[in-house]
Amino acid sequence: MQEHINYIVQRIESLNPLHGKKIKKNMTFFDEAYEITFSGFLKKYITYLETENKTLDYAIDCYLSMIADMNVEAVDFFRTGKYSSSTFQEVNDRVYAKPGIMEYYMHGLIMSQFLWKHHYQLFSSYIEQLPNYASKIGSYLEIGAGHGLYLSRSLEILNNETTFVVVDISPTSIDLAKRFTDSDRVNFHLMDVFDFSIETKFDFITMGEVLEHVEEPLKLLTKLNDLLNEDGTVFITTPTNAPTIDHLYLFNNVTEIQALIRSAGFEIESEMSFLSEDVSPEKAEKFKVSTLYGAFLKKTKK
Numbered sequence: 654m655q656e657h658i659n660y661i662v663q664r665i666e667s668l669n670p671l672h673g674k675k676i677k678k679n680m681t682f683f684d685e686a687y688e689i690t691f692s693g694f695l696k697k698y699i700t701y702l703e704t705e706n707k708t709l710d711y712a713i714d715c716y717l718s719m720i721a722d723m724n725v726e727a728v729d730f731f732r733t734g735k736y737s738s739s740t741f742q743e744v745n746d747r748v749y750a751k752p753g754i755m756e757y758y759m760h761g762l763i764m765s766q767f768l769w770k771h772h773y774q775l776f777s778s779y780i781e782q783l784p785n786y787a788s789k790i791g792s793y794l795e796i797g798a799g800h801g802l803y804l805s806r807s808l809e810i811l812n813n814e815t816t817f818v819v820v821d822i823s824p825t826s827i828d829l830a831k832r833f834t835d836s837d838r839v840n841f842h843l844m845d846v847f848d849f850s851i852e853t854k855f856d857f858i859t860m861g862e863v864l865e866h867v868e869e870p871l872k873l874l875t876k877l878n879d880l881l882n883e884d885g886t887v888f889i890t891t892p893t894n895a896p897t898i899d900h901l902y903l904f905n906n907v908t909e910i911q912a913l914i915r916s917a918g919f920e921i922e923s924e925m926s927f928l929s930e931d932v933s934p935e936k937a938e939k940f941k942v943s944t945l946y947g948a949f950l951k952k953t954k955k
């Protein structure tokens with residue numbers, strides 16, 4: 654594992670020295686728990702790349718293409734104060750319906766799970782806390798599973814009788830998630846979450862980094878509330894100030910996210926926030942540094 658991580662960091666450094674410097678600094682924060690968390694996933698990922706006749710170099714190129722896109726979006730964001738796309742149709746045409754783009758974007762996101770401290774911190778909090786809910790989870794729904802990292806760990810943590818359903822709008826994401834999981838146990842739906850309807854309700858819903866991808870996040874949270882059992886739990890994550898090619902809805906700060914959650918009929922059971930850069934909270938606010946927010950939610954008692 655360490656050998657692969659070292660290789661990835663060195664290659665990024667040689668192809669993009671500025672970004673490599675940042676990643677190298679990140680690595681100094683990672684500990685033994687990091688190694689345990691990611692060794693299984695990285696092994697699976699490398700096996701997947703091999704079955705596709707792809708190499709780690711391919712994945713690194715994908716990651717750097719994603720970073721290049723993000724840099725362009727960041728310049729635009731600092732100039733306009735807005736994300737570059739504002740409608741679902743634009744993002745669908747530009748990203749979800751373009752397998753070539755979606756492919757490098759999803760591989761880039763996988764790499765970010767190993768390389769970005771805030772992605773690691775959020776994922777660690779999730780896998781630390783999910784076992785506390787496990788005995789009450791008979792049915793699990795994941796919306797926008799993307800590469801499938803959260804799904805694959807949830808399958809390992811939750812018991813064998815739990816039923817799993819995934820909804821994602823992108824064929825590339827569904828395909829990737831299938832390869833990372835014991836897919837016989839998962840019922841995959843390739844569709845827009847707003848078109849998803851089902852008779853049953855779920856005990857647990859995970860929705861990582863999807864809220865900022867829709868035009869009306871309140872409508873999406875309200876939908877989650879409808880899909881949830883009365884005593885069920887939702888885990889959501891979403892960033893503030895994070896310009897990328899497929900983000901539509903701008904949260905300027907965590908307070909805006911919390912207010913939206915409450916408007917959709919949820920109370921926050923526990924929450925976490927991680928800055929994407931190593932700066933003070935004051936500097937983060939001044940320079941609109943992205944914060945990754947995550948929370949476990951319950952329905953507000955009537």
Ligand SMILES: C[S@@+](CC[C@H](N)C(=O)[O-])C[C@H]1O[C@@H](n2cnc3c(N)ncnc32)[C@H](O)[C@@H]1O
Pocket residue numbers: 749762796797798799800801803820821822823826844845846847860861862863866867890
């Ligand atoms: C940024 S990725 C998040 C991946 C993963 N959940 C994570 O937290 O890293 C967003 C995912 O949501 C999916 N998505 C975006 N809008 C959607 C929609 N309206 N309905 C269903 N899936 C959607 C995308 O296809 C993509 O796989």
